[in-house]
Amino acid sequence: MSSENNNFFELVYRDTNTDVLKYIVAKCNNMEDVSDIFQDVYMEFADVLKKKGSQYFKNPKAFLLHLTKTKIHRFYKSSLSYIENNIEDIRNEVDIENINITVVEDEVITNEQIDKALSLIGGMDMLTQRILYLRFYIDCSLDEISNSLNINESTIKSRLYRALRYLKDKMEE
Numbered sequence: 001m002s003s004e005n006n007n008f009f010e011l012v013y014r015d016t017n018t019d020v021l022k023y024i025v026a027k028c029n030n031m032e033d034v035s036d037i038f039q040d041v042y043m044e045f046a047d048v049l050k051k052k053g054s055q056y057f058k059n060p061k062a063f064l065l066h067l068t069k070t071k072i073h074r075f076y077k078s079s080l081s082y083i084e085n086n087i088e089d090i091r092n093e094v095d096i097e098n099i100n101i102t103v104v105e106d107e108v109i110t111n112e113q114i115d116k117a118l119s120l121i122g123g124m125d126m127l128t129q130r131i132l133y134l135r136f137y138i139d140c141s142l143d144e145i146s147n148s149l150n151i152n153e154s155t156i157k158s159r160l161y162r163a164l165r166y167l168k169d170k171m172e173e
Helices: 003-027 031-052 060-085 087-092 111-122 126-137 142-149 153-172
Strands: none
Touching: 003 031, 003 060, 003 126, 003 142, 031 060, 031 126, 111 126, 111 153, 126 142, 126 153, 142 153
């Protein structure tokens, strides 16, 4: 990619990545799919930029949001097809080995605690998972989450605090 296109990509990425990520989180069926879809969107954007140049994009944000919508649709369509064609292989798959991650702050967080927290979050309803993801992964304010998900801010607060209380109680067991 030329340096002009590279600079254009970086500028567009800085200006759009949060909006694209919020859209994906709001529309995806599974929080584990977010990073794959996000990466696919920007990889295709880079391919189009390389082939057609920056002058092709009259409104890069609109292009990216449309591309994101298309990628989400294709992702789930291909995932369903894959599952239907490989159901036996999927049933026999072995879980990926645990990644040995430790974080030292006031205390060490063990792999078991991380697994337990992720399992607890995974058991929550999709809306609560989205709220947690937007708040703690993307670092959105409650107002931004409310606008992204088109839900009243008091509902966001209530779900967030209930989820955090639930996690705290279950993690202390």
